[in-house]
Amino acid sequence: MSATIKQSNSTPLKNVDVDGVTVDIIENALRNAREEMDAVLFRTAMSPGIREQGDCFPMIANKDGKMVVGQFGSFIVPFLEVYEAEIEEGDIILTNDPYLCNAAVSHLPDWLVLVPVFKEGRHIAWTAMFGHMSDNGGMVPGSIPIGATTIYQEGIRIPPTKLYKKGELQEDVLELILHNVRTPQWNRFDLNALVAACKTASRRCVEISERFGEDVFHSTMQIMLDRNHMAMKHIIEMFIPEEPREFTDYICDDGMGMGPYKIKCTMWREGSVVIFDFDGTDPQAQSSINFYMNEDMFKMFFGSFTINIVDPQILFNDGFYDLVDVRIPQGTILKPNYPAALSGRTHALGRIFDVMGALLGMGAPDQMLNAAGFSDSPHLFYSGYDDQGEWFQLFQIGFGGIPGRPVGDGPDGHSLWPGFTNVPNEFIESYFPLRIEKYEAIIDSGGAGLHRGGNGLSVAYRFLNDGNISIHDERWLTYPWGVNGGDTGLRSTKKLVRGDGSEEWLPAKCEDIKVKKGDLLYFNTWGGGGWGDPFARDPELVRVDVERGLVSAEGAKRYGVILDDQLNVDSEATEKLRADLVAARGVDIPVFNFGGSIEEIKAVALEETHMPPPVTPQFNH
């Protein structure tokens, strides 16, 4: 079974010839429409997660459901296959269940709105957008429970549901849903904003059709898809070897004592088709760190990382999907069996980018390989009742160091996620009972290299009310790896200093930690891996980093640079140290520097990270 689209005007859209310039113009107009979706959302949304951090993703698709503009690829085709209902003009569909939309959204807090676009009774396109809601109910505030073992514990599940029927808001449904979340007002506004954004884009699609004609609009979208196909075919043939390449990386732990979990991917080309095979990836986890990965989404990641090389202005779309074959074994951490918990998927999602970057870059490490750092988007939740007895609930996304790259050093404390920004501390302090006493890059945390990895951030939160905190972070055990001779970046840590001065190290993933007024949390993120030979870095650049407090005088030695008392480069001592270090290292520089094997890293975990190593996962088959 599958969904049917009810049209009052069923004249089929024709494929017509469209001149190249018109295609470019329509492409431009669709690009603007997509940007307008973001603009409308940011202005009308209310939760800090969406309005300040931009945790949301827009899309416009053709009538067949192929994404023509957007970021994370289309899920409409598989969605329509499983959605057994009639869809008509004025309907707006809401869902958040990964298991019912083929993982178009990958955990329940992401609410997805889907709008069919009609013109004069004829279905011409789709618009859709999803955004991360502040709360989805369930076990813990923020609805990303680490301790969940099934999706039932992660809050309300919304199967594909008509939020609007023929233009009428289904208020009962909306109230039922909002009744189940801790932040109904934020969610109400954010959902309103998602709908407004999709409606705006729908209006633009209709306007473009009015201007150029429905057939031209329809045909142009097909041409745009073809353009992507053509470009990607070329890229694949040019960059992807027939010889298989493989890469393995890890999720450090599952928050319940087991880890690390392996993600393995092998890539090769057959003709014009690239295959990504995740055979060898570990089975699903007991906790919520599973990432139910939509294959199309992975294709999109792959495409957008590579297409920039040939035409950065192109509007990236689904056109090339048949050129990529993604194989994910069922029952693995990337394709868990229902009803596995999914909410903590952010770690594996980030790790996928490191894996893909490695696979694509290792063939031309000097031009295309970045170090690791796209490891995570760490979360902090803090909730409770303030002095007025009002419920507060803070959700913060943290940022670490951008890895060293072929183009240069990685920026300190920046975002790897598209469009994300930090929330101004003064904003947080004025709306939540806490004070941010430190917000600075961690000295020496970026991996040494010809191009330095970006430093991670240390954010010190002083809690001004009793409450609960939860933390999600990664790269506390395995290192953000360096490449081409570059060093690993520093791993993440979390330390709680109690009002009485006692200190405790917190695990990277923990929840329901009681904090008291006056307690201080140091939330330290990871540093990016280094890129290239640190001993080849201009000593003057190292000196400047020391002067700027981004590298210490001691840390400069990792670059083989010795500074004198005045912090000037001691050229003679530097030359000698570098000669010694180069001799000790030998001539064979491995492409990847993981900071040791998993066994070696685990052996010294307690000593180095203040946390016992996780137990190697046991899987029940």
Add this chain to the structure above:
Amino acid sequence: MSYRLGVDVGGTFTDLLLINEESGDTFTAKVPSTPEDSSIGVLNGIARICEESGVDPTEVERVMHGTTVATNAVLTGKGASVALLTTKGYKHVLQVARSFCPGGLGGWVSYIKKPLLAPLELTIEADERMGADGETVTSLDEAALQAELEALKAKGGIDALTICFVNSYLNNAHEVAAQKVAQKVFADIPVSISSDIIPEMQEYERTETTVVNAYVQPEVSLYVNNLQDAVQKNLGEGTQLSILRSDGGLASARAAAESPVNLLMSGPAGGVAGAVYFCDRAGYKDILTFDMGGTSTDVALIQDSRARVRRETLVGDVRVRAPSVDVRTVGAGGGSIAFVPELTKALRVGPESAGAVPGPACYKKGGELPTVCDANVVLGYLPSDVQLGGKMEIDRDASIAAVQTVADAMGIGLMEAAEGIIKIVNESMFGALRLVSVEQGYDPRNFSLVGFGGAGPLHANALGILTDAWPVIVPPGPGVLCAYGDATTQVQDEATRTYIKLASDVSDFDLLSDLGELRKKASESLLKDGIQEDDCDVSYQVDMRYAGQAFQITIDFVERELKDKGVSLITDAFDKEHEQLFTFKLGDGHEILMIRALVKAKSAQIENKSLANTGLSLEDCVIEQSKFYYAGGWYDINIYDRAKLHDELVVQGPAIVIEMDSTTVVLPQHNASVDSLGNLIINPNNK
């Protein structure tokens, strides 16, 4: 007789406009700019315009000036060496910024962060802390600060010190105390505090704004002071120099030098002000402006002859919290380069520009790549055989060769390619116009479209067709419109404070008295320049949102209205606008984020100058016959001399109207008339 002089310094030319305040007579002059010291070019221009017009320099009472000195200092990275003092724990406030990497998914791979305007080696911290309730958490340790500052000073080479403490927008006591300490240590350089420059929430934005202000200050104040001296020497002691601010108001030379961060958009604001000047007088109060230059196009929306002002200014990568006319810029101009990526065969135009050097191919200054300008030459819109006012030679063959490369790459004909380039560039300007209109809830069909700048009149008619904003207006002297804007605006200043209160918790009395305080503060700089309160218009603004929203809407009102209707005046206006923008309103939960007073000097009205009817016939105005290409076919056309046209003539398209500094294209099925002020008014024949 009294005269005022408008001066606009551009990259290539300095434009001047002299207006007789009583008769409305105008004179213009164009002299080469002198980038090494722009004031030389300005003085050359003043000498030239006085000589040509026969006006006695001492009769020029006011000189009004739009300048890009501040903008250029930022864009070229040639500002002052600025040191920064932050709250302990916040020394990386600029280094981390908002953590944003532009460029979408994978954008971080190629993002290069620009050097900080206050480098980390010159950034120190003070042990102090203010809470989010405005109460002291940790007192300022002045002794420790003094020692830190002395160590900083010992490094040498510091031109300015800025101080920005967390939560100082609520209570600036620590900033003021630290400033006192710093002024003792650094006696000879300016020490600025963020609560003076921009007392608004958000530590990064406030720090960046304060630092940018200090960064451009030495260059701007040197320039302004030199110019002021030179103007007074040449035009007489009593001559006043004023500088156009980003928000379209004028500042005295003194005030401009103190807060140069307010000048970053001075240039574009001049164009907008000039367009408003002509259109308002001609009875067009609601207009969309597009100012198309060589590398970019600036667009703005004007309602009721008032430009929308936003609380943010963007120059290159630098974003500061300073009010500016809401001008959106797209990287599409006459010099934008067209290219065809090999794999996708798409036609792309810009954002790369040929600039002045090597320039478009047609000017034979070394440029060979096809530009928008070359496409205009190929199509016949920029006639290669008609020259007015000693413009640069145009080589059509060179343009053809350049555009042919695009045609070949796409596998289409030369003319088709040239039209394609024009269509693409028009589309991207159309996108910018939509951004300020449709996307803000305005229907462009309720507006008129005003095209100016060097290349604007070439594209104005075509953009009229895209936006359906009629009539399309090309004001007189479209290339010197900025100078008109400079010459016709008034001195103003404003004072702002962060409020963050629910409207329901604010009494009418409190709001009135808080605004009154701000009015006093805003009047100070005008008073210092000898402008009395009676000679000023005062208006107020609040920035409002529904509690929890990120977006805010600015509501304008005057004291009378607030006294009559109370706070509901503001909440009603907000609901109305929110509904227009986003199709819904809430009716409660209004949060007042910011309150503001604007004080503006009343200005002497300039006489309208009507265009003389020369009695010439349309034929008399024809310079010659030519042809151009439009919508797939060639048209025979007349080229008219704009200087000869008058308000009884109507030019029927297809036609070209040419004047010293620009060329207007009138498309088939359209006509252009001239109004009594000299505006060219283009309409479709069927309207």
